[in-house]
Amino acid sequence: MSYVEPAGKECSVALTSIGDALYVIGGKWKLRVILALREGSKRFNEIQRAIDGISARVLSSELKELEMNGFVTRIVHTQIPVVVEYQITPYADTLGNVLQALAEWGATHRDKLRRER
Amino acid sequence: MSYVEPAGKECSVALTSIGDALYVIGGKWKLRVILALREGSKRFNEIQRAIDGISARVLSSELKELEMNGFVTRIVHTQIPVVVEYQITPYADTLGNVLQALAEWGATHRDKLRRER
């Protein structure tokens, strides 16, 4: 019973990797912001209008985290008034496979739910 | 400025699919439980011992949700004492691509973080 399985190591590596991934892109808004910016750079209020239901406070903190994690660049144009532009980075594109796998699985899952009721 | 982009529809479909996926497998423990059961069926306390830090209360609710979503089967052996076995279903295996994409991206992300500091 105090036996440790040999296959456990690879599995736990995968597990922490998955944990890292979900830590960074998990939550209610992160992927929405990334997807909104995939259409092109946007300013703060433009993003807020593009994402239904997000408040300024939450958007602000999401953008900060996304910037910290290297998904988004904040570009300040010192005009009058000051305009701030948010742009996704090439690093955000490395999420392509993840987004595709999630989108595909989510779609088939939704189909399954519809068939079941 | 009140322009609505043509590519918006496909994108929002992907978005809701991703939302559905994260709704079901998101959170701190869901994937851990699934991965723990991938090694083989386990009883309640065995799962709890296999997953470091999960409490009985949380494990219980995670298992209920996983069962509701068709990822896990609950098998009651009416012995003395009553033994309950949890088993993943074939449907849980459809998550293969998602898990792989997440694990791969998470690993490269972690490498990137290590290189940066």
Added chain:
DNA sequence: ATTAGTAGTATACAAAAGGTTAGTAGTAAC
């Protein structure tokens, strides 16, 4: 002078997620 737009921040609150502790009911070993 009022309204609207720029990009947020401050404060307070509500809801959801997760954690801690203790307890149930039964059996079996020491």
Added chain:
DNA sequence: GTTACTACTAACCTTTTGTATACTACTAAT
């Protein structure tokens, strides 16, 4: 008789996450 195991559950607490509302400070148009 005390401890430990089976599989949980109830009550309560904390942390995280999200919402609502108001506010700053500046400019430009009406």
